[in-house]
Each structure stands twice: as structure tokens, then as C-alpha cells.
Amino acid sequence: MDVFDLQGRRIRHLFDGALGAGLHDVDWTGIDDDGRQVVSGVYFIHMATGMHVDTKRAILIK
Structure with a gap:
């Protein structure tokens, strides 16, 4: 993910x-892979499980 x-x-x-x-929960606190806080905006969460692939839009508001 x-x-x-x-x-x-x-x-x-x-x-x-x-x-x-x-059902499972995965949290994202708005931190990137370099440990920096990202800006408010639109992001996409990409998930792949076996034969299923899905992308959801997420809006981060600080």
C-alpha cells in the first residue's frame, strides 16, 4: 500500500x-518516506491484493 x-x-x-x-486499518499521519510532514492536499492511496488493485483519493487537511 x-x-x-x-x-x-x-x-x-x-x-x-x-x-x-x-477489515483492517492502516494509518497515515501525513509523513512522507523521508520523515517530513506533507502539505495539505489531494493524495492517492494505491492498494494491490492478489488479483485486486484499487486506488482511492484522500484529502489531507492540516
């Missing part, structure tokens, strides 16, 4: 691994 900015750059890798069936 990764976070991308509007320019398509991956700014944060959130999770890489296997989870069992069911």
Missing part, C-alpha cells in the same frame, strides 16, 4: 505484507 501525490510520485510506503480476510 502506497501514497502518491498529484504528480504521481510515491511519497510514502505504508504496508507490504499479507493480512487475513476481514
